[in-house]
Amino acid sequence: MQVRFLTKLPLFIMVLALPQFVTSTSTSQSLLCSSVLAADSKSLGQNGERGDSGLNGNNGRNSDNLTVFADGTSMTLDLTGGHGDAGGQGRKGENAICEQPTESLGKNLRGADGGNGGDGGDGGVGGNGGSLTVYTTNKEHLKQISVIAAGGEGGAPGQSGVGGTGCECDRPYWNEETCFGEPGSSNYSCTTEEFQCADGYSGRKGRIGRKGRDGQKGTLTLINLDKSLSPDFPEVTAPISELKGRGFTLSRNIWRNKDNAADLFAPGSIIADKYKELVARHEHSVLVVWDAPQPLSDFHDQQITLSLKGKDDANILLPDDLWLETQKVKRDNLTELFVFNAVRTKNVADLKIDSLHGHGLGLKLDVLDQAEKSNLVATDFSIKYRVGEPAEDKGFLGLGRDTDYKTKYEGVIPPEAIAQDGNLFTLKLGQLPIPQEYLQPGLKVEIEVLAKRYLGDNSQLKKLSTRTAIDIPNAESQSKR
Numbered sequence: 001m002q003v004r005f006l007t008k009l010p011l012f013i014m015v016l017a018l019p020q021f022v023t024s025t026s027t028s029q030s031l032l033c034s035s036v037l038a039a040d041s042k043s044l045g046q047n048g049e050r051g052d053s054g055l056n057g058n059n060g061r062n063s064d065n066l067t068v069f070a071d072g073t074s075m076t077l078d079l080t081g082g083h084g085d086a087g088g089q090g091r092k093g094e095n096a097i098c099e100q101p102t103e104s105l106g107k108n109l110r111g112a113d114g115g116n117g118g119d120g121g122d123g124g125v126g127g128n129g130g131s132l133t134v135y136t137t138n139k140e141h142l143k144q145i146s147v148i149a150a151g152g153e154g155g156a157p158g159q160s161g162v163g164g165t166g167c168e169c170d171r172p173y174w175n176e177e178t179c180f181g182e183p184g185s186s187n188y189s190c191t192t193e194e195f196q197c198a199d200g201y202s203g204r205k206g207r208i209g210r211k212g213r214d215g216q217k218g219t220l221t222l223i224n225l226d227k228s229l230s231p232d233f234p235e236v237t238a239p240i241s242e243l244k245g246r247g248f249t250l251s252r253n254i255w256r257n258k259d260n261a262a263d264l265f266a267p268g269s270i271i272a273d274k275y276k277e278l279v280a281r282h283e284h285s286v287l288v289v290w291d292a293p294q295p296l297s298d299f300h301d302q303q304i305t306l307s308l309k310g311k312d313d314a315n316i317l318l319p320d321d322l323w324l325e326t327q328k329v330k331r332d333n334l335t336e337l338f339v340f341n342a343v344r345t346k347n348v349a350d351l352k353i354d355s356l357h358g359h360g361l362g363l364k365l366d367v368l369d370q371a372e373k374s375n376l377v378a379t380d381f382s383i384k385y386r387v388g389e390p391a392e393d394k395g396f397l398g399l400g401r402d403t404d405y406k407t408k409y410e411g412v413i414p415p416e417a418i419a420q421d422g423n424l425f426t427l428k429l430g431q432l433p434i435p436q437e438y439l440q441p442g443l444k445v446e447i448e449v450l451a452k453r454y455l456g457d458n459s460q461l462k463k464l465s466t467r468t469a470i471d472i473p474n475a476e477s478q479s480k481r
Helices: 009-017 026-039 139-144 475-480
Strands: 041-044 066-069 075-078 108-111 132-135 145-148 173-180 189-198 220-223 235-239 248-258 275-290 303-309 313-317 322-331 334-344 351-357 364-369 378-390 403-412 418-421 424-428 444-455 458-469
Touching: 066 075, 139 145, 235 248, 248 303, 275 303, 275 313, 313 334, 322 444, 351 444, 351 458, 364 444, 378 424, 403 444
Parallel strands: 041 108, 066 132, 075 145, 108 189, 132 220, 220 275, 275 334
Antiparallel strands: 173 189, 235 303, 248 275, 303 313, 322 334, 351 364, 364 424, 378 403, 378 444, 418 424, 444 458
8 A cells, every 4th residue: 555645744744854764665655654644544444352362271189099908909090180171262353343434524534453363272180199108018919010100281372363453444545625615705715735544454463372281190108017097196185084094195197208210110111209208106194193093074074185295105294273183104105104193283382371380499380271182282391580679770760670590590490399190280489599588478570481281293492471569478377388
């Protein structure tokens, strides 16, 4: 097509300013023509719609997994994954809806474009080969097994749709006459203007779909046993009541990753190269034997945590809020946990100083176990005995303290100076190496008691204190003396 636009002065000037766009080829002229027409033109018809994309192919079916016991019997196992379906073809783009002008337009025309073709659908992913678990006591038995656990092939890509056809002009150029003023008058004049029509483009071809990915090969798990393998239970937290009588077996399977799985089977077998093999199984059982006088039902909410330790031992974590007097007896792969006594931790140190009475060699301090667990829990006592004396420095204007307490004895109370009556402990302070002048009636004293409570491997310290005065005997008691 020869583009005739030199009669238009503005266009001529633009071409002179941009000579690099003017070539001798018809393609360059067509592009320039299209650019000119696009500035002030009317579409000739309606653009075609884009074609629909093709559907993606369905994925292939994954093969079922399989478990077999190999004893030397010949077997052929097909664990191949299903093939992915091909992607659908993209639809053809719609042709432009074309029309021709029936009257003068006073504008350039451009044909409507055809719709682009639809993209092809992607191929479906191939299904994975099935995983194979083999139990055997002799690896040579696997030579009698032919296994095909290949992944399915990915689906073929869908083809692209072609583009629709654009509208073509019935004539590339035409002239239209335009007149101004009244015919016959002096201001009446007519001009002739040339217009152009450019063909519409055909739609672009769609994109070809992607090929589906091939499925993965199935894997091998090899177990050197002739019975089903139990799962791992390396740790458990359970109520004491559940561990009594039947106990619990901790276990851990030990695996090793190896290569060249296909070499274990009959020639031509297909399976993933890497496989895992059971090389050991560690087991240890724990049993609780309840020999405590306290009913087990009193501690139904208490739990013990067990964990496997090495090949043939177990860690036993007892509850934090429970004191147990226990003994562990280990025989081969069994640990028996004997429980002889049990007490809740909150009841261990519920102690209070009850009273200070007597004087001199008969001065005594009573400590009461309010939780009444002293028949189960052993107790040791230490004491700091301090006596009040008039303060030498009473501070500014005598507003400071008037009594200073000075330590006269600090140490452990020996068992012979402790009398226990059920849950009442009487500490015989008069039998301690305290000078007699500091045990006399009327003296102000400050006493700190440190009680160590323990049961089995458990222990706890309880600090008690009191500030009081040694009783002064009344006249009647003195006369009786």
